[in-house]
Amino acid sequence: MQQSETILSLESIQMRFGGLVVLDGIDLAVARAELVGLIGPNGAGKSTLFNVMTAIYAPTRGKVRFLGRDVTGVAPHKICRLGIARTFQLVRTFLTMTARENVMVGAVYGAGSRAGNAAQAADEALDLVGLSARRDMPTRHMTLSDRRLLEIARGVASQPALLLLDEPMAGLNPTEIRQMVDVIRRTRQERGIAILWVEHKVDAIMKVCDRVVVLDHGVKIADATPAEVVANRKVIEAYLGEPAA
Amino acid sequence: MRASMSIWAVIAAALALLPFWPGAIDSYAFSFLFFVFIYAILSQAWNLIAGFGGQISLGNHAFFGLGAYATAILWSGNYLWGSLYESHPRIYYFDPVTMAIAGLVAALAAALVGWPLLSKLRGDYFALGTLGFGEIVKVLFVNGGDFTGGAFGIVAPSSTFDTLLPHYWTGLGLTVAVIIAIGLLMRSRYGLALIAVRDDEMAASANGIDTLKVKIAAFAGSAFISGVAGSLYTYYIFHVGPDSVFDLDWMLLPLMMTVVGGTGTLMGPVVGAFVMYAVFDLARIVVPDYHPVVSGLAIILAMLFLPKGLARIGFGLPGLVRRG
Ligand SMILES: Nc1ncnc2c1ncn2[C@@H]1O[C@H](COP(=O)(O)OP(=O)(O)O)[C@@H](O)[C@H]1O
Numbered sequence: 001m002q003q004s005e006t007i008l009s010l011e012s013i014q015m016r017f018g019g020l021v022v023l024d025g026i027d028l029a030v031a032r033a034e035l036v037g038l039i040g041p042n043g044a045g046k047s048t049l050f051n052v053m054t055a056i057y058a059p060t061r062g063k064v065r066f067l068g069r070d071v072t073g074v075a076p077h078k079i080c081r082l083g084i085a086r087t088f089q090l091v092r093t094f095l096t097m098t099a100r101e102n103v104m105v106g107a108v109y110g111a112g113s114r115a116g117n118a119a120q121a122a123d124e125a126l127d128l129v130g131l132s133a134r135r136d137m138p139t140r141h142m143t144l145s146d147r148r149l150l151e152i153a154r155g156v157a158s159q160p161a162l163l164l165l166d167e168p169m170a171g172l173n174p175t176e177i178r179q180m181v182d183v184i185r186r187t188r189q190e191r192g193i194a195i196l197w198v199e200h201k202v203d204a205i206m207k208v209c210d211r212v213v214v215l216d217h218g219v220k221i222a223d224a225t226p227a228e229v230v231a232n233r234k235v236i237e238a239y240l241g242e243p244a245a
Numbered sequence: 246m247r248a249s250m251s252i253w254a255v256i257a258a259a260l261a262l263l264p265f266w267p268g269a270i271d272s273y274a275f276s277f278l279f280f281v282f283i284y285a286i287l288s289q290a291w292n293l294i295a296g297f298g299g300q301i302s303l304g305n306h307a308f309f310g311l312g313a314y315a316t317a318i319l320w321s322g323n324y325l326w327g328s329l330y331e332s333h334p335r336i337y338y339f340d341p342v343t344m345a346i347a348g349l350v351a352a353l354a355a356a357l358v359g360w361p362l363l364s365k366l367r368g369d370y371f372a373l374g375t376l377g378f379g380e381i382v383k384v385l386f387v388n389g390g391d392f393t394g395g396a397f398g399i400v401a402p403s404s405t406f407d408t409l410l411p412h413y414w415t416g417l418g419l420t421v422a423v424i425i426a427i428g429l430l431m432r433s434r435y436g437l438a439l440i441a442v443r444d445d446e447m448a449a450s451a452n453g454i455d456t457l458k459v460k461i462a463a464f465a466g467s468a469f470i471s472g473v474a475g476s477l478y479t480y481y482i483f484h485v486g487p488d489s490v491f492d493l494d495w496m497l498l499p500l501m502m503t504v505v506g507g508t509g510t511l512m513g514p515v516v517g518a519f520v521m522y523a524v525f526d527l528a529r530i531v532v533p534d535y536h537p538v539v540s541g542l543a544i545i546l547a548m549l550f551l552p553k554g555l556a557r558i559g560f561g562l563p564g565l566v567r568r569g
């Protein structure tokens with residue numbers, strides 16, 4: 001991990017909405033093909049951090065660097081074309097399209113758009129998440145689980161170097177969760193895509209990730225291997241202290 | 246899909262041959278169909294930005310009027326053809342260059358107002374902004390002095406025509422051309438982006454789509470088509486005045502026709518234009534005093550019983566209903 005190339009680095013990111021400081025001095029690095037978990041109690045600022053990385057918000061302070069470039073505040077579609085794909089906590093698929101058309105959007109307009117053969121990229125991405133059989137199904141008829149998988153496929157089809165997943169397991173049943181873990185693992189292994197994975201279900205993160213980052217009230221309180229993080233006193237307090245506070 | 250398209254091709258061919266039917270040219274049906282073509286073109290234009298693009302434009306009548314004025318001004322001022330005009334006095338009549346410029350003037354105006362209005366994520370800015378734009382343009386033309394002919398407007402130099410035949414064929418040809426162009430467009434990568442923007446703008450931009458560019462292009466395309474329809478109307482009406490060509494009806498009727506026919510479908514606007522224009526015209530003839538009531542009722546009934554429109558046919562991407 002130490003020797004591999006850093007593709008994303010956040011430098012003392014601060015995000016403030018009016019008087020509310022939601023992110024405070026966040027430093028974070030992700031290496032090529034690394035699988036990093038990002039956890040923290042509700043309202044810790046995880047989704048906001050994603051929105052800063054994908055330029056939905058411009059941070060009030062700090063820099064986002066990706067593949068050696070300063071991409072702070074660059075337009076969201078350009079961020080995608082540079083190689084950062086994402087999913088949303090509240091799933092955002094194109095509901096009047098079929099599954100394959102959804103994935104084609106990523107393939108045609110994403111980072112891989114110049115590499116040609118969008119159709120092949122789309123079909124491979126559908127295959128990776130196991131939706132090939134439902135490729136012609138209208139998205140509005142799909143289950144939540146399939147829509148979450150579809151969002152991942154759309155991101156993969158854009159051929160990113162980094163994929164941001166915002167609670168891909170929320171609302172899924174145990175079978176679907178197992179399937180999702182498998183897809184995330186294979187996305188990294190078979191495609192070499194680095195993944196930053198926000199999840200509420202901490203146990204899944206701990207089992208699969210190379211490294212886990214913990215946010216609490218907009219501050220990074222841990223950034224280490226899963227084994228180190230579960231033993232971290234601050235982390236235990238943030239989680240166990242939550243109901244009492 | 247293929248089967249339904251060949252049905253449309255047969256209908257278009259039959260309409261093209263209709264003038265050869267004895268007496269057809271002088272029949273009422275002939276001028277009726279000419280107006281159906283104008284409304285079908287305008288409905289296609291509105292459907293492009295609102296049905297496929299999800300951006301409700303309430304200013305499309307302004308583009309119709311701009312196209313009509315551009316044609317009348319180019320023609321009466323002889324800005325294009327110089328001395329050729331003397332040797333060929335009918336040179337402006339259905340002149341493709343004049344009609345294309347009419348469309349381009351409208352498209353340029355759309356790009357200029359679309360830029361600020363479409364930068365906002367919220368659609369109501371666009372709807373109200375375009376409505377305001379329509380009013381502003383009308384006032385500008387009323388106060389445009391000699392160039393626009395003020396409140397009276399402009400009368401195009403040639404003030405008679407022997408037959409509606411060129412109007413009919415041009416109208417039919419443009420309707421078919423617009424359908425084919427939009428059909429191809431919606432199958433292209435641009436069409437994919439437009440639907441993506443309509444369905445979820447944030448997801449579209451997160452997947453590499455320059456949403457502002459896509460929306461402005463759709464708006465400019467919609468304006469271009471409306472402007473060409475305005476140009477066609479000038480060749481029929483000759484007198485282009487602010488109260489006639491900037492009338493809100495040039496936006497409202499195509500809007501209703503599209504909604505009744507099927508928003509976000511390829512053939513819906515055409516079916517809607519035909520059906521609604523027939524209803525309006527019939528009401529105008531049969532119950533002249535009550536025709537707004539009858540027409541209004543027809544619209545309400547259509548919305549109640551056909552919420553997805555009359556036409557759900559002939560389009561590759563399935564289920565293109567209004568945005569959820
Ligand atoms: N646009 C916004 N305006 C004001 N406050 C916001 C905005 N977006 C997020 N927040 C606040 O930021 C905090 C962190 O939210 P979020 O990033 O969604 O947390 P998480 O994803 O970790 O649950 C919350 O208190 C939320 O209310």
Ligand SMILES: [Mg+2]
Pocket residue numbers: 046047048089
């Ligand atoms: Mg969140």
